[in-house]
Amino acid sequence: MIKIAVFISGRGSNLNAIIQAIADKRLSAKIETVISNDKDATGLIIAEQHGLNTFAISQKGMTRAQHEEKILEHLSKFKLDYIVLAGYMRILSPDFLKHFKSEQGYYKVINIHPSLLPAFPGIDSYKQAFDYGVKVAGVTVHLIDENMDRGKILAQEPFPRFGDDTLETFTQRGLSVEHSLYPAVLQQIAKHGIEKK
Ligand code: GAR
Secondary structure, eight states, X not given: OEEEEEEESSOOHHHHHXXXXXXXXXXXXXXXXXXXXXXXXXXXXXXXXXXXXXXXXXXXXXXXXXHHHXXXXXXXXXXXXXXXXXXXXXXXXXXXXXGGBOTXXXXXXXXXXXXXXXXXXXXOHXXXXXXXXXXXXXXXXXXXOSSTTOSOEEEEEEEEOXXXXXXXXXXXXXXXXXXXXXXXXXXXXXXXXXXXX
16 A cells, blocks of 8 residues: 655646555555645646645745745654655745655656647647647656656556547546546556556
């Protein structure tokens, strides 16, 4: 069983998928706390409905270092195996990441990104891919490193774009892939850790 902190910024559908996978025993994990940089994030309501510990702190009026320091202070109450980013729309600084360095040298911080990286990094990746006109899109689960959207890829899953897709139907297909892929990859990590290669 892995002990995780889930970081969100908004809707929380991936958080919900992780909560459901744990409830269904498809994922051997315990969510110790849910962190949000937006106190109005819908995902916080989902977390609270499930009785999870939450911590919301906006970065407004703070430096990145001050904001991360507050989060680290909260996280220090728990013994965590991994940080799981689920739509957390802030970059984590090297100073933050070093607190989660593994013996093997990688950071124990996992992210899901809505594209087949290295294509379409950054924000609004479904829209980027849709506007570009891709026929095949996808989702990536990867480790975080010091470079945005560039860490070691743990898993990728493609999905098609259909001729009659709107951005909404395309995005919905991608989110369904995310909701099955992320818990499945986390379960692999719970069982086997992170493969060295
Ligand atoms: C998801 O599509 C996730 O992949 C994406 O934000 C959305 C969050 O949705 N993450 C990124 O773009 C990270 N760069 P959710 O709050 O419903 O899980």
